[in-house]
Amino acid sequence: MGGRSAAKPRHRLFQQLSPKRRISGNHVLTASLLALLACDALGAAAWPRFRGPDGAGIAAADAKPATTWSESSHLQWKTALPGPGSSSPIVAGERMFVTCYSGYGADGSGGSLDLLQRHLVCLECATGKILWDKAVAAELPEDPFSGFLTEHGYASNTPVTDGEHVYVFFGKTGVLGQQLFLRSNRFVYCIDGGAGG
Numbered sequence: 001m002g003g004r005s006a007a008k009p010r011h012r013l014f015q016q017l018s019p020k021r022r023i024s025g026n027h028v029l030t031a032s033l034l035a036l037l038a039c040d041a042l043g044a045a046a047w048p049r050f051r052g053p054d055g056a057g058i059a060a061a062d063a064k065p066a067t068t069w070s071e072s073s074h075l076q077w078k079t080a081l082p083g084p085g086s087s088s089p090i091v092a093g094e095r096m097f098v099t100c101y102s103g104y105g106a107d108g109s110g111g112s113l114d115l116l117q118r119h120l121v122c123l124e125c126a127t128g129k130i131l132w133d134k135a136v137a138a139e140l141p142e143d144p145f146s147g148f149l150t151e152h153g154y155a156s157n158t159p160v161t162d163g164e165h166v167y168v169f170f171g172k173t174g175v176l177g178q179q180l181f182l183r184s185n186r187f188v189y190c191i192d193g194g195a196g197g
Helices: 025-042
Strands: 090-092 095-102 117-124 130-137 165-169 175-179 187-191
Touching: 095 165, 117 165
Parallel strands: none
Antiparallel strands: 090 095, 095 117, 117 130, 165 175, 175 187
């Protein structure tokens, strides 16, 4: 109708999580496993940002991601991360990136905000091995672990990549830029997010 061509049918890759989810190391681990499935189903460099290449959270019609998995089915690896987080994983080539946090609120309790760190973690898609972990101390003052923070924590922003660098916004702490694919894991920069950001 009206000269429009019919859109290709597409398959949902990820299902939306309940807004009442609780933070746990397993949450990030599950997200990492979903990214691994995306790695296998979509090919290298295919999931560079939140909800995939075009931000729609769907894969091409010819993608064949697993729709179920368990300890004995479609599970290729498990990896313990430095702490919990709520970001979506991204995939760039043979590497996967997720965020998490540690030092404060990670176990569901308070503690000292001075210990809060946010992490950008790089994993090898094939094995789940952590290749590097860039920890960044929080810019204080930071919001206490209460209210909405108990739902998503201090690491909910999903990284993004242009294929050469990976970037992540860590709230008041700022934007972290990390160069990819270098053995030296060169830190590029951290841009100040501004006071009270």
